[in-house]
């Protein structure tokens with residue numbers, strides 16, 4: 512499976528099908544809120560039928576019982592990866608894994624990944640708006656350790672925290688890193704950004720790339736250039 516996950520942040524099935532037509536090999540794609548809320552979960556089946564791998568990014572964050580029930584239903588879609596917010600706590604994350612196991616009915620359950628601090632959150636915003644004291648790296652590490660204790664398979668974090676997470680949680684604990692930008696790209700709403708090259712050097716397991724690929728003049732060539740760096 513590729514190490515570059517392409518965020519399909521589109522608002523219609525037509526755009527998705529059109530975009531994916533240019534790829535002849537299976538791509539690891541992310542289906543998030545924008546696409547799901549536009550097309551419903553049927554879009555998962557559409558993309559699966561085209562042969563692609565799916566990270567279903569709905570960032571569940573609720574009481575444990577509700578998250579368990581939600582995950583049980585999501586597991587039936589047969590996606591490869593899904594996620595929750597670590598801010599929901601250990602009991603909620605444990606419930607997410609239980610729900611996925613139940614929904615998978617003895618088959619392989621989707622990987623469950625915890626979102627630590629969004630890559631659009633700066634140090635200043637975390638301290639002043641969210642009221643969380645200390646450094647981003649300490650908070651992200653704390654959340655990652657909670658995620659590991661709850662039985663999750665890894666976390667979403669920025670490239671800048673991935674190495675430390677592997678040191679503390681082990682090399683097999685997955686780091687999935689959005690906030691990826693090529694040197695010439697605009698940062699947009701992201702705050703903790705990095706290039707694919709740095710992601711590779713820091714040992715990130717997967718990078719999540721949206722606009723740098725989807726809005727490129729030649730998305731396929733850009734994808735291949737980024738994936739070559741990650742696999743290099």
Ligand SMILES: O=C(O)c1cc(=O)[nH]c(=O)n1[C@@H]1O[C@H](COP(=O)(O)O)[C@@H](O)[C@H]1O
Nearest residue numbers: 518568628629630667689690719720721722
């Ligand atoms: O869970 C995610 O995928 C996610 C977590 C996070 O902290 N930051 C983040 O950007 N993402 C997602 O990664 C993608 C990044 O998109 P671009 O900024 O266009 O590359 C979006 O689909 C976000 O929803």
